[in-house]
């Protein structure tokens with residue numbers, strides 16, 4: 001009997017040990033000090049709402065709407081007079097704003113805050129589904145509607161609003177604060193932030209930390225923590241590459257078709273991307289940080305699964321494959337985005353073409369991806385080449401143990417007290433990728449709480465932000481600007 005009890009205790013201990021090993025690390029983000037609560041101006045919301053009325057839409061660089069940008073710049077100048085008189089301000093490229101606020105310390109470090117003033121277009125077919133016009137800056141039921149309300153005029157205006165109210169009280173940072181407001185982030189950023197970064201390289205100007213947009217305060221999107229707001233801070237950004245796969249095979253008359261042809265080869269190749277993915281799922285540094293930060297906050301069962309790693313690695317990776325976000329976090333995605341073949345309805349074509357897009361995980365190169373595609377395409381008789389000659393490798397991963405990551409976490413907790421902090425992998429592209437290598441670290445975070453239902457509003461229908469959320473966003477920058485030491 002005694003033996004059985006002892007065996008039972010041992011089993012229970014072994015079973016719970018992995019769970020006990022996972023201790024919460026959220027306390028280090030509790031703000032140790034209070035910051036000054038600079039008052040936000042009464043017309044902050046109307047200034048921001050008006051900013052959404054300028055159609056600073058990014059389509060292709062040659063189609064930039066100069067009048068819209070000039071109009072927005074005039075609005076900024078008249079709305080933020082202290083910012084425009086006390087900071088040194090430059091226009092880079094055609095419509096990218098570059099600003100500097102000199103720090104008070106003789107040993108000042110350089111900090112850079114990035115956001116962008118361009119927005120994606122609104123599909124005319126969807127305008128009827130908007131609850132307010134996307135380009136008038138309407139406020140309905142305390143929600144500010146418009147393209148850019150979330151991505152990313154909110155952060156540009158929030159930063160400027162914070163600065164304006166702080167400058168009014170005579171505040172000055174210890175460090176040199178630089179600001180870059182890009183003009184073409186939505187189409188790669190090469191003509192705005194890209195040129196700004198190039199100029200930094202020429203002038204040997206580098207930064208201690210860069211803060212850009214991207215991860216939000218996610219509510220309901222992290223499995224196992226559906227009811228907790230989680231600040232997802234991008235510490236690395238996936239790369240981007242598209243390849244073109246060409247298939248050449250004898251065509252002929254459609255009245256006597258062969259069993260094989262270029263369309264069938266292309267189709268078999270495309271299906272194989274789903275049925276037998278080219279790239280296997282794996283853990284990356286941002287995902288490791290994500291698990292370290294969030295697993296201790298989960299239920300006993302999930303804690304146990306994470307605590308039993310590496311034994312449970314394959315189980316965890318498999319569970320990530322059940323959602324598009326999970327797959328994007330753990331793999332080099334591979335998806336066909338364009339297909340083409342045929343010139344006439346009664347001719348079996350002798351060639352076909354498939355364009356595939358991949359978002360590249362940290363630690364892979366563009367060459368690795370092209371090579372992997374070539375290997376797969378060869379099996380189906382295809383050949384691979386770069387599409388459009390455009391591609392960008394993944395960025396490096398920034399440390400989430402660094403002082404500025406902790407400071408950022410403290411500012412988040414100070415304004416959004418019940419929020420958990422976590423590193424994350426940015427799946428899309430931001431302007432900060434242009435500055436890769438110019439900063440010790442880059443953190444991508446947009447201080448706006450968004451539910452699962454809110455996410456499609458970004459680049460979608462009824463993009464909007466609540467008046468209170470916009471005020472919190474301004475307060476967040478006021479807190480962060482003071483907390484950086």
Ligand SMILES: [Zn+2]
Nearest residue numbers: 151152185213
């Ligand atoms: Zn954006």
